[in-house]
Amino acid sequence: MKVSGKHYRSIWQDEDGIVRIIDQTLLPHRFEIIELATLEGAAVAIETMQVRGAPCIGATAAYGMALAMKADSSNAGVDAAVARLGQTRPTAVNLRWALREMEATLCDLAPEHRATRAFTRAAEICDEDVETCHSIGVYGLGLIQGIAATKPGKVVNILTHCNAGWIATVDWGTALAPIYMAHDKGLKIHVWVDETRPRNQGAALTAWELGAHGVPHTIIVDNAGGHLMQRGEVDMCIVGTDRTTRSGDVANKIGTYLKALAAFDNSIPFYVALPHTTIDWHISDGTIIPIEEREPEEVTHLSGLHADGSVERVQISAPGSGAANPAFDVTPRRLISGLITERGVAAASEAGLLMLYPEHAHD
Ligand code: MRU
Numbered sequence: 001m002k003v004s005g006k007h008y009r010s011i012w013q014d015e016d017g018i019v020r021i022i023d024q025t026l027l028p029h030r031f032e033i034i035e036l037a038t039l040e041g042a043a044v045a046i047e048t049m050q051v052r053g054a055p056c057i058g059a060t061a062a063y064g065m066a067l068a069m070k071a072d073s074s075n076a077g078v079d080a081a082v083a084r085l086g087q088t089r090p091t092a093v094n095l096r097w098a099l100r101e102m103e104a105t106l107c108d109l110a111p112e113h114r115a116t117r118a119f120t121r122a123a124e125i126c127d128e129d130v131e132t133c134h135s136i137g138v139y140g141l142g143l144i145q146g147i148a149a150t151k152p153g154k155v156v157n158i159l160t161h162c163n164a165g166w167i168a169t170v171d172w173g174t175a176l177a178p179i180y181m182a183h184d185k186g187l188k189i190h191v192w193v194d195e196t197r198p199r200n201q202g203a204a205l206t207a208w209e210l211g212a213h214g215v216p217h218t219i220i221v222d223n224a225g226g227h228l229m230q231r232g233e234v235d236m237c238i239v240g241t242d243r244t245t246r247s248g249d250v251a252n253k254i255g256t257y258l259k260a261l262a263a264f265d266n267s268i269p270f271y272v273a274l275p276h277t278t279i280d281w282h283i284s285d286g287t288i289i290p291i292e293e294r295e296p297e298e299v300t301h302l303s304g305l306h307a308d309g310s311v312e313r314v315q316i317s318a319p320g321s322g323a324a325n326p327a328f329d330v331t332p333r334r335l336i337s338g339l340i341t342e343r344g345v346a347a348a349s350e351a352g353l354l355m356l357y358p359e360h361a362h363d
Helices: 039-047 054-071 075-086 093-107 111-149 176-184 201-213 222-230 256-265 350-356
Strands: 011-013 019-022 033-036 156-160 189-194 217-220 236-239 243-245 250-253 270-273 301-305 311-315 328-331 338-341 344-346
Touching (some): 011 054, 011 111, 019 054, 033 039, 054 075, 054 093, 054 111, 093 111, 111 176, 111 236, 111 270, 111 338, 156 222, 217 222, 222 256, 236 256, 250 256, 256 270, 256 328, 338 350
Parallel strands (some): 156 236, 236 270
Antiparallel strands (some): 011 019, 019 033, 250 328, 301 311, 338 344
């Protein structure tokens, strides 16, 4: 997608072979590109959320493996890189998928060939992610068009949570890909953007992305969604996911479950957009998905922009109060209207997913 008229991906290797990312912790106040030079740099970028969003985390892990191979392409080097990157974030399964993919690519090669092949495979993973997200966009667009057809000439209001846009993937996004395509096709749409406390991925990233693309949107506090749904101001919800089980349970940013409950109570379609790399074929029950616990300071403190352009971090709670910070929750499949994948829209069930991915029947 474009930033100030120039096309960017969220991670790329430039003509000099340098791996670059957009530092997402600085958005929306500063657009800064930084270099990933080492395995440790890639691991820290994932841990500190300079890159975030399940598919983007996977792509960064793939490049992290390639950077590791430049320094040590021995078998021990492969194992150490997989172990380091594997411990960065626990919930997004794309990370594990990318590490398995890179390991499988490298293990049969002689050490001297591993670095070159690792960079090629990482680039392929990125290209595949772009294609996949584009297809998700096409299938999701069909759903938006379906709703638009029921209210001719009127605006379709879509609610989204967290950031599942282009910056959370390599390009296009998952939940936002259909929204970009609908807007580009001239459909009248408006997006309710949940701010997504505590890290505000909605207010900071989704709103920034939508604004850059000219998509009409309004930021709301996380607690406003249910109220808007009761008043008929939401036509559909589309969110992303960090891990979806083979039976269709969905782990996504904390607060997603409450939105799904409110949508269910108000008979509003609730869709989850995901690439195949986010499906965990080894888990059925969503309640056993590991949920990342992050620092309490993300809850007790906030950052914001001063009029003079400086950014300051301030405490919003009384000193001494503790805070809990579970980063994800699990939405049970019974609350989900459909899973928008690159192969079509599946029912949120094992049968629904296996209709689109029969090759995983015996995983
Ligand atoms: O903690 P984050 O910002 O990495 O969480 C991201 C989300 O929860 C997204 O909704 C999810 O990864 C889907 S991204 C296409």
